[in-house]
Structures are given as C-alpha cells and as structure tokens.
Amino acid sequence: MAQTRDRRSPRELETLWKESDMSGGRKVDAMVAIMRTNGCCWAKSGSGGCTMCGYRTASLSGVTEEDLNAQIDQALAKYKGEPFVKIYTSGSFFDPEEIPVPVRERVFREFAGCRRLLVESRPEFITDELAASLPKNMTVALGLESSNEEILRTSINKGFTAAQSKAAGERLKAAGLMVRTYLLLKPPFMSEKAGMDDVVSSVRFADPFSDEISINPLNIQHGTYVERLWKRGDFRPPWIWSLMEVMKKVSGTVHSRIISSPSGGGSQRGVHNCGKCDAEALAAVERFSFSQDPADLNVACECRKTWEQYLEAEKYLGTAADIGRAFDSDLTIRM
Template structure:
C-alpha cells in the first residue's frame, strides 16, 4: 500500500519517538523497595478551586508508568516515564506511597481554614489496572472520604481506561466530593494531536468519555498543550484558541492549558537541542487567552494554567530577564486565581523583548 503524505508524517514522528524512548530507558536501574514505598514528590500550595481560591495537595505516585509510552514511545512532549518504575509495582508499595504523603500532610490540612483539592498523578493513567489496581483506588477513595477539608479530587487517565465500573467505584466511596477526571486531548485538531503529539486518541472517543463522566455526575478536566512541536507562535495561538472555544461548548468543568516545556528523553527535547523548537512566549499565551475567552466563558468553565519550568529556558518564557518573566508569572497566577481576563493586562513593566517577539510572530 502506498502511503500518503500524512501517513508518512505519522510513521516518521512515531518512529522517532519510539527510538528516543527506547534509548533513554535502555539502561534504567531498578528502584529499591525503599524508593518504591515513597512517592516521587508531594506538596501543598495555593490553587484555584472550582468556585474559590483554596489549596492543592499534590501527590506524584511512582508506578510502572504509562502503557502508551512503554509500548509505543508515548507523546512527543512527555518525559514523565523517566520517573516511573518501568516494571510492575506491587499494590502494597503504591498504598505505602500514598499513605506516606497523607500522614506527612494530614494535620496541616485539618488545621487549615482552607478547602483543598487533592491531585494525584502517576506518570500514566489512574484507571489503568496495570498501573493502579482497583484495590489501591479503593484505599485512596476511603482515605479521601475521611478528610472533610478535601472537597475536590482530580486524577488523570487516557480515554480507553475510563469505563463505567471505574466511575461507579468513585461514586460508591466519595459521592460527596467534586471529582474531575483529567483527559489529555491536547488539541481538537486530529493531525496535531495524533501526528505531531503522537497521542493516539480519537476525538470521538474523547467525546464519549466526557459524556460518560457527565452521565455519572463526575466532572472532566481537559488538558490542552500550548505550542506542540512543529508549530510556530502564531499557529500555537490559533490552535489552542480554537481548541478552547470548541471545548467550552462541551460538558466539561475545567480546561487546563499546559505550555510545552522541555522534558528529559522526549522528542521535544531532541528538537530543542537541535535548535528546531523553542518553548512558547508568555506574550503568545496571554494573546491566546484574550482571543479565546470571554467573561461569560469564565463563569461556566474554570481555566487553569500552572506552567512547569516557567521563566526558565526549558519552560515558557519571554527573554531570560528575571524581572520580565516574574511579572508575567504573577499576572498569570492572578488571572487563574480570580478567573479575570483583566489581570493579564496588569503588567507595570514593558520589556524590550516585546519588539523581538513581534518580529518573530509576524515572520
């Protein structure tokens, strides 16, 4: 069979991702039992909750990792498999990781006047039984139910693992919490999502998953990637803005915008090293929000954006002047906390890099 241009692009990008992933994982050492009994990381900080400013409690669990990454290389921007164990992790270890983070933090949570959202990440899919078993999920849900101050809970999963039985278990154990399932759609454009990003997710399956969540009174949080590989600044703005507009009309609760950052072992890192990719500018992100959002949209859907590595050369940045990036980060935080577009214009600093950016964007 003769491949058309699109098929050739898909095969080439997927092949490059698979080769890079195999290379980075080739000499990985096994984690010790001691390491497997503690999470990768956990922390608390201020966060925008569904209807107010509160706190987030984030736990990153060490599991075997994303099945899509292990078998097919994963997504072009993702390096989270580097934190995974690669091999199966016993349920007892994952429970120990979760309990360790809870025990270290629960008094702080209970002595606080704030409401909390618990966010669990695990380098893959929370609903993938090969990563996190039903026994582990039940243990987590029971613990969450005991902590009154945790009013929201979010995790993430690829669409193929979001099934009725997984949602039934949530409603059985934590029916009184606001739960959101995070889904990485990345872009509403199929070619960008499945060729440039190598997501292997159809839009039809995505729609089916969010509708299934809605029917079960469970929220959905949609992740969009800002500036995937092979897009310039203007194309990144247009792609993300159109994605926000389309998703805003669906049965979703939250849209989380993730400006692309340079993660270890990813195709993006390879492109960055060879001067074929630059992380996005803050100017582009702000223009995207102004293009895609209205006050009416922000009343019905929560917008989140908490960029990893912001202000560094590996994360979203303007120039590398600290003052410039700190001002932009502050405005972005205020926008997210208050869901108020006017915060994006509250920057009392005019950096010389704006002219350079305008030239780059128009070229």
C-alpha cells in the same frame, strides 16, 4: 552504555507538595502527591509515547500493591485536611496496571471527606460503568492536548483521538463529575501562531464537556523526541505572551475556568519571554487563573515587540524553527 540501576524506592512517593487551587469558586489549600507506579501504558508500548513526555524514563517496574499502599500511607501522614487533593501517577489513575482496583478504592475512602479529589487518566479507561462508580467529589483530568486529530496523531503521537477524549468527558459529566481538560500550547512542528490558534479552537471544542481547561505550554523534558528538536534549533518553547494572548482571547467566551500553571516557566526549557519580564508575566498568568479577569494579564515589556516580530517572521519564512536563536548573541543552549 552501562544501565544505571534505578535506586528510587517503589514504596515512596515521587514527590508531594502543597499549593492553592479553586474549589466551589473559592481559593483553597491543596495537597498534590505524585505516585510512583509501573508507568503510563502508552509510554511503555512500542509507540514511544507522546513526543513531549518524559515520563517513560521516570516510571518504575515491578511496583506492587503493597508498595502503592505504602505511598498512600506516606501521603496520609502529610495530609492536613486540605479541601483539595490531587493524586498524580504520571499516567492513568484508572489503569489497573498502574493503580489496582483495591488501591483505587482505598484512595476514594481515605479522601472521601475532601471537597475535591483530582486524578488524571487517558480516555480509554473511562467507561460508563467506571464513571457511575466514582465518588461525587471527583474531578478527572483528561489530557486532550488538541482538538485537531491530525496534530494529535502526527505531532503529539497521542494514541487516542479527540473524539475519544470528548466521549470520556461527556461520560464523566453525565455521571455528575467534574472534568479538567489539559491542552498543549505549541506542539512540535507548529509555528507559534499556529499553536496559539490551535489552543483557541481546542478550548472551544473542550468547553462543553469541561469545567476547567488548563493550558499547558510545552516544556522540554529530558530524553524526549521534542528535546532533540529543541537541541538542534527546530523548536522554541512558547512565549509567555502567546499564553497570555490565548487566555485573553478565550476569556469571557466560554463557561470553563481557564487556568495555567506552567512547568519550567521562565527557563529556556519552559514557556519564556526575554528573561527580564518572565517572573512578572508568570505571576499575571497565575493571578488570571484564579480571578479570570483579563485585566490581570496586563504586563508591559519591550520584548512584546520582539514577540510580534517573531510571529511575523515565522509567517514569512514559513518555518516552525526557533528563528530567534539566530539573533541571540550567545548561541549556546542553556540546560
């Protein structure tokens, strides 16, 4: 098949938007910028990257320091003094192949005045020296995904261990910085119930070296290994009930703030319920992410019974396949 040329300009941000988040216990305005870089080192390696990650196809090549500075100019032109700024690269901000050191330092200077500056990184880039050199308004997000080494290795193909992620978190905490840990709800090959149990134990593992734990339900991204499983009925993105149940279970038992802002929520590719209650259930998840009050998770819908039956059925059938698909009147996958 002929290769289509990527026409996206390396001098422009992938996207930028404004949202709300928490800082110092208060809801504040936040600006989120997604930069175009040369891409995640793990996704570009011969490993194929993480099984659920579509960033390999999203990253560019030959992005220069000048291009990256042009993207920062673009972000600054849209910046209205929001107290919280998030700079994502679809990879690791601290990988010098993605963000060269002078660009990194420029970001620190330009956003020195904001209360929180959040970036993401794989743990191998977090050395003691790096942690000590970072500005104190910094939050580093670490994609731990699961505390279970076997799941990380065989199901997610993460390319680092939970122990490495923990060491990076501890280094950042020792340097007085904030840590946001990402966990994946329902990696491939896991039943709904096993996925929920794994998040609960991963929250307990991550709590000592985290300030915030973001539970990310798996969403089906284009061109991924997980997409192939999903298309043939071997995977169903998690139910919103499962996300809410996990949140209720850990609420009040850990010191970290538990949050979730699901990508693709309510669609067939994202975390979803029956369709009728999805908007209400996702609104409840958002309310809880700010309030931390489990009462905010009280939602009622008849599909909760179906979800309970789903958990029972997959246990008896001993499968992680999308058993619900067999009961749909319309068996086509909506994409």
